[in-house]
Amino acid sequence: DLDEARAHLERALALQPDSFEALMGLATLCQETxxxxxxxxxxHRAHQLRPDRPEPPGLMGSSKLVRHLFSEAIEFLREAVRLAPGEPEHRVMLGRGLAALGRPQExxxxxxRAIALRPLPQWRLEAGSVVPxxxxxVEQILWWRRRCERCLDQLLAEDLGPADPRLLAVNNLGFYLGYHGMNDRPIAEKAAAVQLKLRPDLAWTAPGLEKRRPARDKGDPIRVGVASSNLAxxxxxxxxxxxxxxxxxxxxxxxTAxxxxxxxxxxxxxxxxxxxxxxxGKRLEKARERIAALGLDVLVFADIGMxxxxxxxxxxxxAPVQMALYGHPVTTGLRSLDYFVSWGRAEPADAQDHYTERLIAPTDLPAWYEPLLPSGQAASRSELGLPEGRRLYGCAQSAFKIHPDMDRLFAGILDRDREGVIVLVKGMDPHxxxxxxxxxxxxxxxxxxRIVWIDRMGIERFMxxxxxxxxxxxxxxxxxxxxxxxxxxVGTPIVTWPGAMMRGRQTFGxxxxxxxxxxxxxxxEEYVEKAFGMATDGERRAAARNRILARHDCIYRNEKGVMSLATSIETGWTGLPVKLA
Structure with a gap:
């Protein structure tokens, strides 16, 4: 029991505040929780006591890494490797940190180096799935994707030998792959197949599950669980x-949340x-058992891949029926998920080809969003550190969303508008x-x-x-x-160019x-002209703003969004035919 173990270690530390073992034991437990x-x-306290030991800087680096302080994490992880160059676990953590920082080759x-010390197939999968x-x-994207596929094909073809049953290969592909603008289904399915080859126990089935669905009484509420790490x-x-x-x-x-x-x-x-x-809880086996014990009819994962x-x-x-929501709008590649709940207005005609799961795409966005309006007088341009007297083209997306194909659009707008400035928001790491x-x-x-970066900001300043x-x-x-x-x-017009997949069509939706x-x-060309025309024509922009504000009820606090999810869950539970909107 983690609470009991923590209480025991806290007592030990109170008795011996300078105990390296107690500090490290409690730090490791805090990592678990x-x-x-x-x-x-x-x-940090343990490191001060024993600067010759690699474990404290390793944990300090890990704590920075999970909080997205990548450059700081690298410093500590390099120190751990320096102190214990023959321990592969520290090199793997450094590899993860360098990948997150955007240094894929390093x-x-x-x-x-870690694999040379201990040739675990899990680490081969991690190394093979690194992407910038x-x-x-675009050429670089294609090169790295081909490299990933070659690695996955090789792992699927080989007799990999024993994998460490305690280890899970970090899913490097689950997040950044989606920003390349390509169909990720083939790679996602291969990655899932490799994971199962390494850890067949991942495909665990709750005991007695096959008897649950026929035993349900007609008319009872459907028992739904919504699972995520990011709901709070x-x-x-x-x-x-x-x-x-x-x-x-x-x-x-x-x-059940x-x-x-x-x-x-x-x-x-x-x-x-x-x-x-x-x-x-964090431990996979216990978490599965706790969720299975809920006796759910439908289990909904809000954001697999985040x-x-x-x-x-x-x-x-x-659960008898398992679904993925569009929180991360990329297929999971998992056969254990029956449905992917998306959004019909944002999906293209060939949408099902992009998903391993059966697609449910209700017309209205399954969401309930409260507009986050400024509570008082909004900060001025000068207070925000923005140029005054210039036309501002804002792009508030994360740095990794700014695909190389955006560059020609930026260049076209700046050529068209010599008084224009493009404003980007700084990324999570200066690198x-x-x-x-x-x-x-x-x-x-x-x-x-004429491209400027502004600091990341809280919601009031962001609005x-x-x-x-x-x-x-x-x-x-x-x-x-x-x-x-x-x-x-706030009524600001957004110029958008719908892409080939739902994740590039959400603003269009x-x-x-x-x-x-x-x-x-x-x-x-139309993207550039629409941006230029909207920025330079004040009357047109004001009219567009008024039309946006007049239609707020279509996208905010929309009861149709609630019914979209309700109908999607019922469709999955009853096995009704799935149709695109």
């Missing part, structure tokens, strides 16, 4: 889906919205910004002086930033959803919901 701030503090070199965080070119706090997933958990009709559903993160705020923020709630916990849990069969700046310096040349821009630029291939909802909340199309482009 995801108390990363306490973990870092304890590891990451692979560290993985290779900030892509340098200001994460996009929570902001999109907490309202659904609260508003699903209780005559048709009994709703399932926390996969151990977030202490979950009980206060999410628990009261559901009929029941649990924190599944982190590892939900991905590895979803290999198991814990990401440096990589993006280097790419743009090559692709847009001296126009780079003021949206209001300060003349027009927002949606990214291609993987566009905004929450960021688009935030810009439209919002405009379709509102019956507006004047900011939707269908080629690069």
């Amino acid at each position: 995801k108390d990363y701030a306490r973990m870092a503090e304890l590891a 990451a692979i070199e560290e993985y290779d 965080v900030i892509a340098d070119s 706090g200001d994460h996009t997933i929570g902001l999109l889906f907490r309202g659904l958990i609260r508003r699903l009709p209780r005559d048709r559903f009994h709703v 399932i926390d996969l993160s151990g977030n202490p705020e979950f009980a206060k923020e999410v628990g009261p919205l559901a009929d029941a709630w649990i924190q599944a 982190e590892g916990a939900s991905y590895f849990l979803a290999f198991a069969r814990m 990401w910004d440096a990589l993006l700046r280097q790419r743009l310096a090559r692709s847009v040349g001296d126009r780079l002086e 003021a930033f949206n209001a300060s821009c003349d027009v927002m630029l949606d990214t291609v291939h993987f566009c905004g959803l929450r960021t688009s909802l935030d810009a439209l909340a 919002l405009y379709e919901s509102m019956g507006l199309g004047e900011c939707v482009a269908h080629c690069a």
Whole structure:
């Protein structure tokens, strides 16, 4: 029992505050319970006592890594490797850190050194699935994707020998692959097959599950569980889906909220919205058993691919019907998921080809989003550090969403509008910004002086930033959803160019919901002209803003979104035919 173990170690530490063993034992336990701030503090104290030991800097690096402080993490992880060059685990952690920082070649070199010391197939999978965080070119994207597929094919073909049953290969492909603008289904399916080859026990089935569905009484509410690591706090997933958990009709559903993160705020923020709630815990086997014990009819994973916990849990069969929501709008590649719930207005005609799961695409977005309007006087351009007296084209997307195909759009807008400035938001790590700046310096040349970066900001300043821009630029291939909802909340027009897959068509879907199309482009030239025209024509921009504000009820606090999820769950439970909107 983790609580009992923690209490025991806290008592030991109170008796011996300078005990290296107690500090490290408690720090390791904090890692298990995801108390990363306490973990870092304890590891730091241990490092001061024993600067010759590699474990404390290893834990300090891990704590930085999970909090996305990648450059800081690398310093500690390099120190751990220096102190114990023959211990492969520290090299693997350094490889993960370098991959997250956006140094893929260096990451692979560290993985290779670890594999030379201990040739685990899990680490080979991790090394083979590294991709750049900030892509340098379309050609580079294609090269890395081909490398990933070769690695997966090789692992599927080989007799891999014994894998460590305690280890799970980090799913490097689950997140950044989706930003390349290509169909990820073939790679996702191969990655899942390799994971199962390494760990067949992932395909666990809850005992007695096959008897549960026939025993259900007609007319009983469907027992639904919604699982995620990101339902609490200001994460996009929570902001999109907490309202659904609260508003699903209780005559048709009994709703259990399932926390996969151990977030202490979950009980206060999410628990009261559901009929029941649990924190599944970090350990895979226990989490599966706890979820299976709920006796659910339908288990809904909100955002598989955002982190590892939900991905590895979803290999198991814990409910008769299992679904993925579009929280991370990329197929999981998992045969254990029966359905993928998406959004009909944003899906293309060939959408089913992009998913391993059977696609359910209701017309209305399954979400309940509250517009986050400024509570007082919005900050001015000067207060936000923005140029005054210039036309501002804002692009509020994360750095890894800015695909190389955006570069020609930026260049075209800056050529068209000599008084225009493009405003980007800094990434989570300064190295990401440096990589993006280097790419743009090559692709847009001296126009780079009219691209500025502003600091990341809280929601009040972010909404003021949206209001300060003349027009927002949606990214291609993987566009905004929450960021688009935030810009439209203050009426700022967004120019968008719908892509080939749902994740590049979400802003288009919002405009379709509102019956507006004047900011939707269908080629690069039209994108540039629409952005320029909206930014330079004040009357046109004001009219567009008024039309957006007048149609807010189509996308915010929309009861149709609740019914979309309700109908999707019932479709999955009853096995009704699946149809695109």
